[in-house]
Amino acid sequence: MCDGHAIPTLLKETPATGFVDGNNALGPVVGNFCMNLAIKKAKGVGVGWVVARGSNHYGIAGWYARQAMRQNMIGMSFTNTSPFLSPTRSKKAALGTNPICVAAKGSSDNEQFVLDMATTAVAVGKIELQKRKGEAIPTGWAQDVNGHITTNASEAMTASCLMPLGGSEINSGYKGYGLAIMVELFCGILAGAAYGPNIRKWMTATTPANLGQCFIAVDPVCFAPEFGERLGDLIKFLRSMDPVDPAKPVLIAGDPEAEHKKS
Secondary structure, three states, X not given: OOOXXXXXXXXXXXXXXXXXXXXXXXXXXXXXXXXXXXXXXXXXXXXXXXXXXXXXXXXXXXXXXXHHHOOOOEXXXXXXXXXXXXXXXXOOOOEOOOOEEEEEEOOOOOOEEEEEEOOEOOOHHHHHHHHHHOOOOOOOOEEOOOOOEXXXXXXXXXXXXXXXXXXXXXXXXXXXXXXXXXXXXXXXXXXXXXXXXXXXXXXXXXXXXXXXXXXXXEOHHHOOOOHHHHHHHHHHHHHOOOOOOOOOOOOOOOHXXXXXXXX
């Protein structure tokens, strides 16, 4: 339930910040509007931080962070989502998969760091795939309707209760839970959008989603010189490290996706 003709509105701004109402427009329309604004502000004062309410599912978080990266900036993108994540020690979901994306590049285009990740242990689509194949899911992916960790994909889909990044508490799942709250802080809370358990359920279209989203652009020129050279040096060093398995080299966040684009 979104308005395909709607245009986002800039409600409030300072030289470095912007507060946008997406007016229930398509998520990518809101996302592009906000990241373009963040980049424009970063070019002027070094940092652009824009939040939006009244948005919808905006697709791939990295799409927006990469826009800033392509202009030699550090780009960041966050969104809240329908509840899927079960807080550590909880039986039910109360937060979304709440993805985080940070993108930056070194002095050449093949020196890119693009971290684009959910704050849940896994995306719900991977559980659905295991269900279709009739195969078990790994321990730490999801809970059943009683809040117990399950390896049964059908039980996991019925409960729609994903575990946070890290899995159970003993495996530091509370860190993923904390990151999900951080995203909610930047998005639903800061933008005055729906947040946490107040966001409509997945696949429900009777009410507006009213998602909150956050877009940040940072110009490294405003800080220490030779940012690109240092980042490139670090990326080269990490990629060149001796791997445990020679067939599996050490990678940087974003490398697998870059390889898929080549093939």
